[in-house]
Amino acid sequence: GENVEQHPSTLSVQEGDSAVIKCTYSDSASNYFPWYKQELGKRPQLIIDIRSNVGEKKDQRIAVTLNKTAKHFSLHITETQPEDSAVYFCAASNWEGGSEKLVFGKGTKLTVNP
Amino acid sequence: DGGITQSPKYLFRKEGQNVTLSCEQNLNHDAMYWYRQDPGQGLRLIYYSQIVNDFQKGDIAEGYSVSREKKESFPLTVTSAQKNPTAFYLCASGSHHQETQYFGPGTRLLVL
Numbered sequence: 223g224e225n226v227e228q229h230p231s232t233l234s235v236q237e238g239d240s241a242v243i244k245c246t247y248s249d250s251a252s253n254y255f256p257w258y259k260q261e262l263g264k265r266p267q268l269i270i271d272i273r274s275n276v277g278e279k280k281d282q283r284i285a286v287t288l289n290k291t292a293k294h295f296s297l298h299i300t301e302t303q304p305e306d307s308a309v310y311f312c313a314a315s316n317w318e319g320g321s322e323k324l325v326f327g328k329g330t331k332l333t334v335n336p
Numbered sequence: 337d338g339g340i341t342q343s344p345k346y347l348f349r350k351e352g353q354n355v356t357l358s359c360e361q362n363l364n365h366d367a368m369y370w371y372r373q374d375p376g377q378g379l380r381l382i383y384y385s386q387i388v389n390d391f392q393k394g395d396i397a398e399g400y401s402v403s404r405e406k407k408e409s410f411p412l413t414v415t416s417a418q419k420n421p422t423a424f425y426l427c428a429s430g431s432h433h434q435e436t437q438y439f440g441p442g443t444r445l446l447v448l
Contacts, residue, residue: 231376254435265426265439266379273435311378315435322367322435323394328378 224249226314228327236335241302243330245312246294252314255295256324257286260309269310270297302334339363340440342427347445349414349421357412357443359427366432368410372396373424373442382425385410386432414445422447 225248235241247255253274258266272279272286272295279286283302288295299306309331313324340361349355359368367386371379381394385404399418404410410429414421427440 228378256436258439265441268436268438271436322430322437323381323384324369324379324437325381326379328376 224252224314224316224323224325226312226325226327228312228330230330231328232331232333234333234335235302237302237304239302241297241299241306241332241334243297243310243312243332244294245296245314245327246292247314247325248293249314249316250290250293251316254315254322255286255288256313257297258311258313260311260329262308266311299332302332304334304336307332307334340427340429340438342425342440342443344443345441347443348448349445350448352416354413354415355445357414357425357427357445359410359412359440360408361410361429361440362408363429363431363438364407365429365438366407367430367437368404369428369430369437370394370400370402370410370412371426371428373426379426382412421445 228245256271259269260266270286272288283300285298309329311329312327315322315324343358369384370382380396382400383402385391401413425443428437430437
């Protein structure tokens with residue numbers, strides 16, 4: 223089955239710096255890669271996702287890149303702010319139009335220092 | 337994801353007791369999922385259901401049971417066979433036409 227590795231497990235940056243979180247996956251058939259943000263005690267919230275037919279996607283300060291050949295994808299946050307502090311999870315699935323099992327990485331705790 | 341509710345927010349279980357966690361959604365989603373979250377472990381799939389009256393085991397189903405009698409509801413029972421039930425339990429739902437899963441607010445289960 224699919225296995226998703228996520229690095230680093232913790233990341234501390236200064237406000238205004240960029241943050242990069244990387245994930246690798248094992249199943250070459252995976253074609254959907256979402257990223258979730260989870261604040262302490264709250265539910266995970268989808269912040270961006272990418273499908274395998276796209277190499278990069280941006281949404282304001284957040285971007286995700288996908289390298290299908292190397293089977294890795296990354297989350298990039300620019301101009302970080304203290305409210306970006308949270309745990310971020312990557313996930314992968316093989317979407318077949320009705321059967322989706324997301325496999326999650328173990329998460330990255332991002333701290334943005336003012 | 338505001339259309340997914342879980343109750344209770346906190347639940348206390350005594351030794352040998354079965355407890356049931358509620359998950360309801362009004363998003364008309366066909367698929368529903370239960371995840372367990374432990375510190376540093378990410379989210380692990382317990383059970384999932386793609387259609388009413390059908391469900392499949394996930395990666396850590398032992399000690400848990402589910403039912404899917406209605407499209408809107410997917411309750412999870414933590415049985416006495418689950419020896420380490422303390423965790424944060426998250427329910428999610430998704431549409432067959434869209435890959436995205438949306439999460440409920442979670443239930444924190446503690447053992448007395």
